[in-house]
Each structure stands twice: as C-alpha cells, then as structure tokens.
Amino acid sequence: MEPLDKEQQLERLYATPPVYEWELIVNPMHFRTKFACLLSLTFTFIGVGIFILLPSLKGLMIASSPIIVGSLMYPWSRYLLNADKRHYYAINKYGMYSTSEQIIPEIAYTIVRRSAWVGCAICVFAAIFIGPIAFVGAGGAALMSFTMTNFRSVPHKSQCLFDGYAKLRNYRENEYSLYTEYYHYGFDLMIPESKLMSIIGVIKQYNDTFEEEFVDLYKDSKFQARPIILEIVR
Known part of the structure; x- marks a missing residue:
C-alpha cells in the first residue's frame, strides 16, 4: 500500500472518531x-x-x-x-485537531x-x-x-498529526503546546488541570516517545494577555 500524502492523512484524521475530546469556554483577555x-x-x-x-x-x-x-x-x-471563545479539542490515534470560535x-x-x-x-x-x-x-x-x-464569525481549525514522538510544553497555567518530530511550530492547547493526566495518557498511548517540558516564557513579563477558562463544557 502506498503511503498517504499530507492531505490524505488529514482527511483520515478528521474522519476517525475521537478517542478523547474536551470543550472549553475561555475568556481570551x-x-x-x-x-x-x-x-x-x-x-x-x-x-x-x-x-x-x-x-x-x-x-x-x-x-x-x-x-x-x-x-x-x-x-x-x-x-x-x-468575546468569549469556545475551544473544542479531539484526539484519536492519528493525531489531534481543534476548532476555536468566538461566542457572538x-x-x-x-x-x-x-x-x-x-x-x-x-x-x-x-x-x-x-x-x-x-x-x-x-x-x-x-x-x-x-x-x-x-x-x-470564522471558525479557526488546527490539527497535528502523530508521528511517534510527542513533547508537551507547558508555558503557564492551562496553556500548552504539543510538538512532534515533524511539527516544530507547536499545536496550541488549553488544558484544565482536571483533564491533564487523562490527555497525557491518550497521547502516550499513540506515540512511542513522550516528553514533558515547562517553559516559563512570561516569568519577567509585566504585560500578559492571559486567557482564563470560564467553563469546562465537557
């Protein structure tokens, strides 16, 4: 069987039912x-x-x-x-994807x-x-x-394909980015503390190597447009 190209992999990602999903209402500033x-x-x-x-x-x-x-x-x-934003995230064995939209x-x-x-x-x-x-x-x-x-309103969609290696970086409370071997820009995530261990468990399940890292980028910053989780929908 011929390997799938990037477009076909993304189609497969969205066509596969999620193994884990969560949804949040966030105050962006x-x-x-x-x-x-x-x-x-x-x-x-x-x-x-x-x-x-x-x-x-x-x-x-x-x-x-x-x-x-x-x-x-x-x-x-x-x-x-x-305005408040609704963030939806889903994980399956092929990767992760998200949708973000203002609640207006x-x-x-x-x-x-x-x-x-x-x-x-x-x-x-x-x-x-x-x-x-x-x-x-x-x-x-x-x-x-x-x-x-x-x-x-224009919903914003993002996705990240799994390739065997995953690193989850925590920048500050509830804010994370997921990096893979071929995705070096980071897939941004809002993860409430109550769901963190479950999400890490699912990511580990579909990647041979998993790393965690904390990077305090905003330690010395006086101006922070910090988002706040208002509600965990599911």
Missing part, C-alpha cells in the same frame, strides 16, 4: 474591559482634539468620524473583538456590518463636501469602517 475603555477613549480624544484645533463646521465634520467610532469602540472591542450572536454581526456601512457613508460624505483633508483625522476610522462591512 483578562483585562479586556479596561482595554476596550482605553481604545474607545483614544478615538474620542482624537476627535475632540481635532475640533479644538479646528473650532469650525469643517473641524466638527472632520472630528465627527473618530468620535462616532470612539462611541462604538467599547462594545465592538469588549463584546465582539474580545448573529444579530451582533448584523448590527456591526450595518453600523460599518453608516461609518463608510459618513467618511465618503466628509471627503466629498470637505475634501481629502477630512481623512487627516478620520483615515483610521474610514479604514476600520470598510474592514468591518464584512465582519462575521
């Missing part, structure tokens, strides 16, 4: 509320600063875009950009897309009636508005 406030205030202050420098109708038009974006920035950043109702995406079109219209209106100078203060707002017109 423990300081996301403070970050959202800072982002919102930054855009608002930019708009106010423009109006202070240009206290006229033209200045008000130029300043309106960043002020409007600033008012929308908090809910966009807090409840959309940094579809109505929220619809509101953001429609709001973005309103923002685009404001930027175009400003450019037509004021001229290119309007984009001096609103360039970032215009770019963000056009980008957000197609805002939607």
